[in-house]
Amino acid sequence: MIDRRSFLASGALAAALGAAPRIAFASAAGEQRFLFVIQRGAADGLHSLVPLADPGLRAARAALVDGLEEPVKLDSLFSLHPALVNAAALFRDRQALFLHAVATTYRDRSHFDAQNLLETGGIRPYAERSGWINRMLDLLPGARAMALAQAVPMALRGDHPVASYAPTRRAGPTPDLAARVASLYAGDRQLHDLWSQATQTAELVDDLSVGNGRGGKALGDLAARLLAPADGARVMMVETGGWDTHTAQKGRLAAQLGGLDALIGALKAGLGPAWDRTLVVVATEFGRTVAVNGTGGTDHGTAAVAMLFGGKVRGGRVLADWPGLRQSDLHEGRDLRPTQGLEDVIAGAVAGHFALDPEEVGRRLYPSIDRMKPLSGLIHAR
Amino acid sequence: MPLRSIAINRFGLGGRPDEDPPADPRRWLREQFASFEPTPAAFSAIPTRAQVADKLAAYADERPDSGKRDDPEKVEALQMARRRLRRNAQDQYRALAGARARAAVLSKAPFIERLVHFWANHFAISVDKQTTVGFGGLLEVEAIRPHVLGRFADMLGAVEQHPAMLLYLDQVQSVGPESVLGLRAAQRRGVGRVPGLNENLAREILELHTLGVRSGYSQADVTEFARALTGWSIAGVRRGPAARIIGDRARPGTFVFVEDLHQPGTRTIMGRHYGQKGFAQGAAILGDLAASPATAHHIATKLARHFVADNPPPALVQRLTATFLDSGGDLRSIYSTLIAAEEAWVPGPAKFKTPWEWSISALRALGSTGLADNQMADLLAELGQPTWRPGSPAGYDDTAPSWAGSDGLVKRVEAAERLAQRLGGGLDPRSLCDKILPGVLTQQTADAVARAESLAQGLALFLVSPEFLRR
Numbered sequence: 001m002i003d004r005r006s007f008l009a010s011g012a013l014a015a016a017l018g019a020a021p022r023i024a025f026a027s028a029a030g031e032q033r034f035l036f037v038i039q040r041g042a043a044d045g046l047h048s049l050v051p052l053a054d055p056g057l058r059a060a061r062a063a064l065v066d067g068l069e070e071p072v073k074l075d076s077l078f079s080l081h082p083a084l085v086n087a088a089a090l091f092r093d094r095q096a097l098f099l100h101a102v103a104t105t106y107r108d109r110s111h112f113d114a115q116n117l118l119e120t121g122g123i124r125p126y127a128e129r130s131g132w133i134n135r136m137l138d139l140l141p142g143a144r145a146m147a148l149a150q151a152v153p154m155a156l157r158g159d160h161p162v163a164s165y166a167p168t169r170r171a172g173p174t175p176d177l178a179a180r181v182a183s184l185y186a187g188d189r190q191l192h193d194l195w196s197q198a199t200q201t202a203e204l205v206d207d208l209s210v211g212n213g214r215g216g217k218a219l220g221d222l223a224a225r226l227l228a229p230a231d232g233a234r235v236m237m238v239e240t241g242g243w244d245t246h247t248a249q250k251g252r253l254a255a256q257l258g259g260l261d262a263l264i265g266a267l268k269a270g271l272g273p274a275w276d277r278t279l280v281v282v283a284t285e286f287g288r289t290v291a292v293n294g295t296g297g298t299d300h301g302t303a304a305v306a307m308l309f310g311g312k313v314r315g316g317r318v319l320a321d322w323p324g325l326r327q328s329d330l331h332e333g334r335d336l337r338p339t340q341g342l343e344d345v346i347a348g349a350v351a352g353h354f355a356l357d358p359e360e361v362g363r364r365l366y367p368s369i370d371r372m373k374p375l376s377g378l379i380h381a382r
Numbered sequence: 383m384p385l386r387s388i389a390i391n392r393f394g395l396g397g398r399p400d401e402d403p404p405a406d407p408r409r410w411l412r413e414q415f416a417s418f419e420p421t422p423a424a425f426s427a428i429p430t431r432a433q434v435a436d437k438l439a440a441y442a443d444e445r446p447d448s449g450k451r452d453d454p455e456k457v458e459a460l461q462m463a464r465r466r467l468r469r470n471a472q473d474q475y476r477a478l479a480g481a482r483a484r485a486a487v488l489s490k491a492p493f494i495e496r497l498v499h500f501w502a503n504h505f506a507i508s509v510d511k512q513t514t515v516g517f518g519g520l521l522e523v524e525a526i527r528p529h530v531l532g533r534f535a536d537m538l539g540a541v542e543q544h545p546a547m548l549l550y551l552d553q554v555q556s557v558g559p560e561s562v563l564g565l566r567a568a569q570r571r572g573v574g575r576v577p578g579l580n581e582n583l584a585r586e587i588l589e590l591h592t593l594g595v596r597s598g599y600s601q602a603d604v605t606e607f608a609r610a611l612t613g614w615s616i617a618g619v620r621r622g623p624a625a626r627i628i629g630d631r632a633r634p635g636t637f638v639f640v641e642d643l644h645q646p647g648t649r650t651i652m653g654r655h656y657g658q659k660g661f662a663q664g665a666a667i668l669g670d671l672a673a674s675p676a677t678a679h680h681i682a683t684k685l686a687r688h689f690v691a692d693n694p695p696p697a698l699v700q701r702l703t704a705t706f707l708d709s710g711g712d713l714r715s716i717y718s719t720l721i722a723a724e725e726a727w728v729p730g731p732a733k734f735k736t737p738w739e740w741s742i743s744a745l746r747a748l749g750s751t752g753l754a755d756n757q758m759a760d761l762l763a764e765l766g767q768p769t770w771r772p773g774s775p776a777g778y779d780d781t782a783p784s785w786a787g788s789d790g791l792v793k794r795v796e797a798a799e800r801l802a803q804r805l806g807g808g809l810d811p812r813s814l815c816d817k818i819l820p821g822v823l824t825q826q827t828a829d830a831v832a833r834a835e836s837l838a839q840g841l842a843l844f845l846v847s848p849e850f851l852r853r
Contacts (some may be wrong), residue, residue, distance in 0.1 A: 040835050040836045040839075041835030041836065042835070110832070111833075111834065111835050111836060112810060112812075112834075112836070112837045112840065115836060115837070126810075149803070154808065172792060172795075172796055173792070173795040173796045173798075173799050173842075174799065176835065176839075177795065177799055177839055177842060177843070178795070180830060180834065180839070180843055181795055181843065181846060183830065184826065184827060184830045184843060184846075184847060184848070185848065186826075187824075187826055187848075188848040190786060191791070191848055191851070194786060194787065194788040194791045195788070195791060197788040198788035198789065198791055198792045241835060241836060241839070242835075243835065244833075244834075244835035246833075
């Protein structure tokens with residue numbers, strides 16, 4: 001693995017993007033850029049875009065809500081987590097649009113199966129062989145696609161060639177994995193002791209949550225440098241992990257959101273004028289339980305939040321057919337009930353951004369979903 | 383632990399997603415006697431012995447004579463030649479180490495492949511010695527693999543005549559004091575500067591390769607054996623006093639016996655007299671060592687330690703020793719005793735995997751066809767077990783305390799995360815678990831894997847689970 005700095009310095013960047021002629025000018029994507037940020041692990045929408053005015057919220061998770069210092073009020077119902085500084089600024093500038101109570105068609109609680117559906121756009125796990133972003137390239141001839149990831153993620157796999165690049169060389173396992181390893185070794189004396197020693201001596205770091213968003217900023221910087229050039233990538237996916245906050249959610253999610261926020265901020269800054277031609281979609285595989293659990297965290301849930309950022313996003317709004325948080329309102333008595341299909345959000349945003357026919361986009365990205373209703377009005381007309 | 387899981391993991395190198403666990407575990411192991419490939423496809427493009435020897439010989443040719451060593455031009459030329467040699471040898475080493483790993487990752491006879499690794503570590507060389515860097519891997523290919531299912535004596539003979547061993551343990555420097563060359567040198571240079579006996583190989587053969595340490599031989603036996611071995615050398619690599627005598631009479635890198643270096647006379651080792659002339663003398667001693675009860679016990683102990691427990695059960699060691707002696711060192715017979723032994727099939731983890739074992743089993747579990755040579759080398763170096771570089775002729779230790787360390791564990795977790803992300807590509811760890819470790823996973827591990835936040839994370843957790851770290 002090469003590290004990011006030497007990668008950028010060595011001119012390998014140009015090689016990774018290909019020395020091809022400036023074909024991007026002729027593509028349907030043209031100057032339009034698309035970035036999908038996946039939040040692997042089920043990000044807690046209720047703690048990101050907080051329905052602070054819903055009385056059910058505090059009833060179910062006072063421990064989490066009370067820990068929020070100065071959430072940013074967006075409208076009569078919703079406030080934004082205070083770590084989302086750049087996102088709040090973009091919201092004020094009407095370049096950030098948030099959607100709540102959103103979910104894919106998936107209604108079970110396995111990360112793997114849910115991520116597979118989020119990425120393939122199918123309705124049965126592992127039934128679809130390609131990813132919706134790769135199929136989106138059918139509609140954008142000539143657009144170059146790339147993943148900031150160790151390997152090409154499912155969403156980008158398919159007929160069109162896609163490059164992948166791992167942005168950082170880690171100094172150790174990610175904190176989330178490290179925490180899981182610690183509990184995995186709880187019953188094994190030898191390994192438990194070894195692991196305890198190790199974690200006392202080593203500082204284990206993560207891409208996104210490291211150093212007050214430094215990791216997120218680095219990702220955003222890199223994404224911008226790859227997306228900005230005239231012959232740069234036009235379609236990109238960024239992997240983020242660490243969202244599976246079963247324990248100690250308050251601090252962990254603050255760090256995660258801080259990292260995500262730094263990513264968005266760095267991306268906008270790095271893209272400069274191209275930000276006006278960029279759409280960022282942030283989504284996760286499912287949400288988390290409304291109630292806080294016994295370890296200061298939340299468990300696998302259903303509906304979550306999706307975020308759209310970009311210069312031409314019809315932002316400054318929260319779109320939600322709010323289902324409520326009373327016990328009787330909840331899906332299976334525990335989760336935020338989905339009232340908006342994520343697929344319709346994505347198809348609508350993609351169609352608006354690239355000025356494509358929404359029906360066509362819906363069919364191409366989500367061929368196995370019968371009644372697609374791509375959301376209109378998410379993006380300003382070009 | 384069900385028998386099929388023991389067969390795959392304790393005897394083999396770990397399961398692959400594209401292979402089903404064996405229905406009859408013991409039979410599966412025995413069948414590998416027939417299916418093992420001494421030269422699998424992974425080795426099709428490795429450097430040959432002649433290529434390695436030619437590089438060494440070319441370097442030797444460029445060395446200035448001792449008289450001209452203060453000439454700055456010559457010194458610089460020598461340094462350049464040295465760098466070139468190092469680079470060439472390093473490339474050859476990496477190609478060989480990479481091929482070894484690929485063969486292990488892909489092997490359909492992983493039990494026998496594991497035995498190859500066992501024997502290569504028993505007859506360890508270490509590539510931190512310049513002259514053995516290029517030859518190091520060839521020892522395993524040329525002396526171990528062809529004999530892994532044969533007789534111990536044949537493997538021993540092939541190893542001790544291999545250039546890697548003769549160079550690593552300084553045998554090519556050894557000169558019989560009363561040999562033709564020894565006497566001539568004494569006359570010309572006077573005592574003190576005379577090349578003489580080097581006991582390194584003789585000592586390690588007794589201590590490490592055959593009888594075992596403190597098994598009853600004395601220093602006098604070591605010296606006598608070293609005298610008997612004088613004359614064992616290699617053509618074409620121009621190291622040691624033999625170089626000029628050997629000349630061009632054999633292809634570079636081949637074993638030669640140089641009569642003019644051999645100490646004449648009868649040798650006495652552990653009370654037994656050896657009156658043979660020339661090469662036959664050393665060979666006769668080696669033959670006796672290979673058949674010695676001490677050797678049988680030494681090998682039996684190491685095999686039982688490798689397959690059964692860090693502290694092997696004495697009863698099993700005894701039975702393996704008996705098989706060794708009864709069969710005349712027939713390795714298949716010995717392995718068969720091991721396969722039949724109840725002690726080897728005790729459920730529950732018996733061994734903590736070495737970094738090598740863990741890496742190979744992880745790559746197999748991920749269905750990989752192997753990493754690029756440099757990536758594999760980096761991985762093993764990072765985890766603390768670079769191939770053929772144990773740093774001593776004793777080889778890598780084969781017990782848990784050497785490998786179950788906190789830093790090593792963190793590095794495995796880190797490597798698991800990286801490998802899972804890079805190679806996991808759509809593998810579902812939930813279904814994988816049952817193929818790789820059938821019937822072994824605890825509920826705790828199964829839950830941790832199933833609750834991971836991504837497939838890649840689930841795979842990583844599986845690869846560092848207590849069940850996967852041991853065999």
